[in-house]
Amino acid sequence: MKKIVFITVILVAIFTCTGCRNSNLPAIDKNETEEKIQIGLSFDSFVIERWQRDRDVFVYTAEELGAEVNVQNANGDVNKQISQIEYFIDKGMDVIVIIAVDSEACKDVVKKAKEAGIKIVAYDRLLINSNVDLYISFDNEKVGSLMAKTLKDNIPPGGNIVTIFGPTTDHNVMLIEQGFWKVIDGSNLNVVYSVNAVNWLAEEAYNAVYEALKITPDIAGVLCGNDNLATEAVRALAENRLAGSVIVTGQDADLAACQRIVEGTQTMTVYKPVDKLAKAAAEYAIKLAKGESIDVDTTINDGTWDVPYVKLEPIAVDKNNLDEVIIEGGFQKRDEVYLNVTDK
Incomplete structure (x- = not known):
């Protein structure tokens, strides 16, 4: 009888301790289960050789920093690009990076994105009258x-x-x-x-x-x-x-x-140096998504607003x-x- 009672006490202790350990698991894995930053990357097209390199470097850098990137290709069709940006808005992206087919045609959909709280980066090509959060390109x-x-x-x-x-x-x-x-x-x-x-x-x-x-x-x-x-x-x-x-x-x-x-x-x-451009753009996109300061002093006028401008040198x-x-x-x-x- 004593032997049975002893075994029962041991089993209760084991299950109790196991329960204690399980109750702490969510705290240990908290960082691993946090939602990743979502970035929408909208390309004009991939007809020009360099754009494929821009895409690969941007995606690699963003993913290394813990983000997920959804890449869309408009194939030179401005209406298709607008539709893809609207898709990004519906998906609740944190940041949308745009290589514009038409520098002026996206202003309404960009306004819609900004009203939804999404940060906008104009990549390589300035978006006119759109008040983007960042423009990054070359001189x-x-x-x-x-x-x-x-x-x-x-x-x-x-x-x-x-x-x-x-x-x-x-x-x-x-x-x-x-x-x-x-x-x-x-x-x-x-x-x-x-x-x-x-x-x-x-x-x-x-x-x-x-x-x-x-x-x-x-x-x-x-x-x-x-x-x-x-x-x-x-x-x-x-x-x-x-x-x-x-x-x-x-x-x-x-x-x-x-x-x-x-x-x-x-x-x-x-x-x-598009590798440098794409890497920097991904890093800035992450900062914008986190609400961090991007510390950009230079601006460029987009026709209505002065927007932050990161300018790289061509050779x-x-x-x-x-x-x-x-x-x-x-x-x-x-x-x-x-x-x-x-x-x-």
Whole structure:
């Protein structure tokens, strides 16, 4: 009988202690069960090579910081992008990061998001009249100045040039054009043909070169708003046996552009360290979601409001510094850049 009572006491003690331990489990696991910060990332499209890199770095950084990222691709359709942002609002995102198809078209849906308490980050392209919580990009006026300087430094006075800018719906394009004209005005270079490529469609550059050649066969330079446009511009020049003898500029340091630079058919590209941009944007998004100060002193006017502006510096890249900036910097691989060059 004593033996049975003793065993019973032991079992009661074990169950009692076990219950005590279980009652403390929620406190131990509290941090692990907290809801993660939710970020909606809305892209214009992935047609431009660099956007895939921006996405990957942003998502990786945000997830390392404990957030979850929902990526949506509008495929260049502004109405689709607005619909996707509305989806983010319905899902109760903490932050929405927008690479705008149209810099002005999103202001109403952005207002709706802000009224729902969601923070808004304009990534790379400013959202006009939208009073975003942060705009993060490069110095786009300087991008235009760097392109123009390459043309001015390499073309004799009186030379004819063609300009193929991006779409007017992209606010950055206006800034690039401003930077371009600040250098070109008074340079004695003649802009014989100019076009804005709708939706950044590369074939517009191909057509522009042919239209310019109808005006004059003497083309000394072609400014391309990005490297994708430069691909088609160089193709048109090559068909007219002009590739390599015409100064061609681009932007983004795409692999194909870097290959053309070492091969001699593109003169320069403007490199924008997108890894740095995407990483910083993810870090700022987390801070905004937590209600922390972002400590940004610079502002830019969006047409109505002065909004916080994080401005990164672009770098002009040509054959003289491509190895140092692009290859040694880890942006592109040497064997891929020099793939078609026998004498490396």
